[in-house]
Amino acid sequence: MKPLIRPSTRAFYREARKNSSFSLFNFIHGYVYARWVYFYLAMGTGRHPLAVKLKPLVSWIGNQIIKSPHKDESSPTIKIEDTYHGKVVPLEAARELVSVKEDIQLGDLEKVIPYALARDIVFKNPDHIVALDCPCRVAKEDSCTPIDVCLIIGEPFASLVLEHHPDRSRAITSEEAQAIIKAEDDRGHVHHAFFKDAMLGRFYAICNCCSCCCGAIEAQRNGTPMLASSGYVAVIDDDKCQMCGICQKKCQFSAISHKEKYTVNTAVCMGCGVCVNQCKSNAIHLVRDASRGEPLEIRELIRNFMQ
Structure with missing residues (x-):
C-alpha cells in the first residue's frame, strides 16, 4: 500500500521550508503543478476541453497565484511572467546544464534571469535527471515527436516527477540527457531553461521547444514575455x-x-x-x-x- 504522503513530497516540503520566502500557498501550488502537470499546463494553454468553460476560474486562479504570495506594496508590480519563465540557452550551454556533477548554489541571477522572481540556480544532486513526456506536446493533437524531451534536473524535482508520473518519465544519465538535447537541436527545436516561483523559486528543467507545440513560445508571441534572450x-x-x-x-x-x-x-x-x-x-x-x-x-x- 502506497503511503498517503509520498517520500518525494516530503522531500519537496523539507526543501521548500529552507527557502526564506516559504509560504504554504507556494508549496501547495508547486505540488499541484508537479503532481498534475499535464492538466495544469493543458488548462493554462487553453488546450484542455474544460479550458473554455472554466476560463473565468482559470483567470481568477492565475491572479491569485500572482497576488497571494507576493503582495507587498514596497515591491514592484508582479506579472505572470515573473512567476514562471524560461531562459533561452544555445546547444552547448544546454549541454553544460546537464553535465554538472557537484551541488551548486547561485542566487539572484538578475542579469541572467531578468525577472522579479525565480532566478536562482540551486543544484542538489544535479546528476539526478529525468526525461518526462512534454506536457505541451501531450496536450496537442498531431504534436511533434518524440514527446519524452522535457528534462527535470536535480532534487527534489527529479524524484517528485518520477514518483508521481512513473508511466511518463524515466531516470536517465547525463550522457543520455545530452543526446536528447542534441537530437532536438538537430530537429530545429529550442532549448529553454525553466524557472518557477512555486518550484522553490529556481531552475528545475530544460525543455526542448517548438513553436507549433510550446505554450511558452505561444505566450511569447501573444505578448506575455516569459522567455528571456540567450544574450x-x-x-x-x-x-x-x-x-x-x-x-x-x-x-x-x-x-x-x-x-x-x-x-x-x-x-x-x-x-x-x-x-x-x-x-x-x-x-x-x-x-x-x-x-x-x-x-x-x-x-x-x-x-x-x-x-
Whole structure:
C-alpha cells in the first residue's frame, strides 16, 4: 500500500521550508503543478476541453497565484511572467546544464534571469535527471515527436516527477540527457531553461521547444514575455549565404526574413542558435548583445562565483 504522503513530497516540503520566502500557498501550488502537470499546463494553454468553460476560474486562479504570495506594496508590480519563465540557452550551454556533477548554489541571477522572481540556480544532486513526456506536446493533437524531451534536473524535482508520473518519465544519465538535447537541436527545436516561483523559486528543467507545440513560445508571441534572450543574436554572413532558406524555415521565433537577401530581425531574435546549427554553409553565427542580458552559461557562472 502506497503511503498517503509520498517520500518525494516530503522531500519537496523539507526543501521548500529552507527557502526564506516559504509560504504554504507556494508549496501547495508547486505540488499541484508537479503532481498534475499535464492538466495544469493543458488548462493554462487553453488546450484542455474544460479550458473554455472554466476560463473565468482559470483567470481568477492565475491572479491569485500572482497576488497571494507576493503582495507587498514596497515591491514592484508582479506579472505572470515573473512567476514562471524560461531562459533561452544555445546547444552547448544546454549541454553544460546537464553535465554538472557537484551541488551548486547561485542566487539572484538578475542579469541572467531578468525577472522579479525565480532566478536562482540551486543544484542538489544535479546528476539526478529525468526525461518526462512534454506536457505541451501531450496536450496537442498531431504534436511533434518524440514527446519524452522535457528534462527535470536535480532534487527534489527529479524524484517528485518520477514518483508521481512513473508511466511518463524515466531516470536517465547525463550522457543520455545530452543526446536528447542534441537530437532536438538537430530537429530545429529550442532549448529553454525553466524557472518557477512555486518550484522553490529556481531552475528545475530544460525543455526542448517548438513553436507549433510550446505554450511558452505561444505566450511569447501573444505578448506575455516569459522567455528571456540567450544574450546573443544571430548574424548572417552574406558572402557565405547560399540562399537556401533553411534558416528562415527553422527559426522558431520568425526572426529571419527574405527580400533580396536573408536578414535577422535582432529585436525578435532570441539567440537560440538553431539557425547556426541548421545552416549547411556556415554562414550564420551568434554574437553577444549586451542589451539582451547575460548568457546562462553554467561553467562561466561557477567560475565567476568561485572568484
